[in-house]
Amino acid sequence: MDYTAYIGRCLLFFFLAVFLDAAGLILFFVGVFAPLSFWDFFVFSGPLVIFLSLVFWIFWYLGNLEVPMEELLPK
Known part of the structure; x- marks a missing residue:
């Protein structure tokens, strides 16, 4: 299966962006729902x-x- 038809040519940037989105969401929800002092x-x-x-x-x-x-x- 060819993933470039769905994701594009820059797979590294795509996976880095998705990883940072998921990590940021997890950090945010840990801060909201966990009973931490910090x-x-x-x-x-x-x-x-x-x-x-x-x-x-x-x-x-x-x-x-x-x-x-x-x-x-050039024209």
């Missing part, structure tokens, strides 16, 4: 990790753009 560290670091995953989502998107050859040639 819950604020998890509540603030979770969304920060999710925000940093946007860098990898942008790299993944830019790596999957396709430009026709006619637009690359």
Whole structure:
């Protein structure tokens, strides 16, 4: 099965972005639901990790753009 038809060419950036999204979500929910004395560290670091995953989502998107050859040639 060819995964590039579904995910695209930049698999590393895709999996890094998904991993950071999942890690940020887990950190956030640990901070919200766990009875910890330092819950604020998890509540603030979770969304920060999710925000940093946007860098990898942008790299993944830019790596999957396709430009026709006619637009690359000078006129």
